[in-house]
Amino acid sequence: MTDAVTTARLEVRPPVEADRARFVEFLCDPDFMVFYPVSYTEAQANAKFDHLLALCQEIPFGKQPVVERATGRVVGYTGADYLEVEGRTWLEWGYRLIPECRGLGYATEAGNALLAVARRTYEGELLAVIAPDNVASQKVIGKLGFTFWKQAPVLGDLCNLYTLLVQRP
Template sequence: MATDDLDDMAALLGDPDVMRYYPRAKDRDEALAWIDWNQRLYRREGFGLWLVTLRSTGEFIGDCGLTPQEIEGTTDIEIGYHVRTDAQGHGYATEAAAACRDLARDVLGIKRLIAVIHPDNTPSQRVARKTGLTHERDTQTRSGQAARIYATAL
């Protein structure tokens, strides 16, 4: 993810349908901050969220990757994903999430992986289950939003 990807990321994170389980969609400046955050993660952690593109055309369809997340005082590595509304339902999030899970396990040596998902976001919960994560508990994020934690040992 680079600054040159701002148009794609701003469209993705600014889409109210993609962001319906977040407090709100992000504006262009917030999308740039998202890119900057990921670039800092790459430098500090060696990973972050990456662009998801179609192999056949190179077309941008979303982002997916690994980020540290603090939940209830414990920091775990989360697998996260966003897919353009018009590309949802084709298995892209599952394919990308499975690749990130494998990277976490096989290359990075991460021992536990989580997904923090809004309780009403059943499509994202399906992706988590298909990726091998199971419902662990319900909680709230630091911002007070309800969250369902899916987790797996790697």
């Protein structure tokens, strides 16, 4: 597991058990999970958090909390998780913020910081899966350097797929 990375306004750090309640709250909140085709029960959200704890032991840029330094609040998450798309297991990059922390550039700031960790520890492609009408996310993924690949169905919905080739500097 790696240490936290910090930016001017944010800290991005691996999850710890004390984050569980906040993450379960996030995953069960339809506003937080907007543009996601599946809703979580509390049990499923707990299982997902168990998965993220284990994932971040294995992958230093796994999906992990984004903390707003000024307030100390966990305001979302960013990073990669495994996803099967078209018969291939990808590392899929994602981000979600609480509604009051959207529109501030946090997803790009946190994403760039964690992508720097990926560049030190990983070589290969990352995938992003975005609903075609999610304009904000499409802007963020471009700012992170991903390029449009194609449209394809993922979890039953037609999505825009983007990729980024990560190479060590």
